[in-house]
Amino acid sequence: MGKTSRKRYTREFKLSLIRELESGKKLGQLSRENNIHPNMISRWKLEYDKDPGSAFKGNGNTYKDAAxxxxLERLVGKLYAENDFLKKALNILEKRVQEEKERSKAG
Known part of the structure; x- marks a missing residue:
C-alpha cells in the first residue's frame, strides 16, 4: 500500500473549531463530530491563544489536497491497467491479421 500521511487542515477549519469551543461547545463533542483527537484541538486552541494573528500560517497540503x-493516484492506476489491456488486445488483433494475410497468400 501507499505511504500514509497525516491529515492537514486549513486555517479556516481550525479557527471554526476554536470559535465553536469559545461559544461553549464541549471539547469531547467537537472531537467526536470532526473525528479529531481532543489533544489536537486543545493544541490548536493554545496556539491561537498565544498569538491569534499568526496562528496556523503553515504552507502544507490540506486534507482536501491529500484526498x-x-x-488521482487511483485514476492513474486504472488508466495504466486499461492501457496495458488495450496493448495486449492490439497485439492479439495484429497477430490475427497477420495470420489471415498468410492464409490468403497460401490459399
Whole structure:
C-alpha cells in the first residue's frame, strides 16, 4: 500500500473549531463530530491563544489536497491497467491479421 500521511487542515477549519469551543461547545463533542483527537484541538486552541494573528500560517497540503491526490493516484492506476489491456488486445488483433494475410497468400 501507499505511504500514509497525516491529515492537514486549513486555517479556516481550525479557527471554526476554536470559535465553536469559545461559544461553549464541549471539547469531547467537537472531537467526536470532526473525528479529531481532543489533544489536537486543545493544541490548536493554545496556539491561537498565544498569538491569534499568526496562528496556523503553515504552507502544507490540506486534507482536501491529500484526498484529491489519492483520487488521482487511483485514476492513474486504472488508466495504466486499461492501457496495458488495450496493448495486449492490439497485439492479439495484429497477430490475427497477420495470420489471415498468410492464409490468403497460401490459399
Amino acid at each position: 484529491r491526490n489519492e483520487e
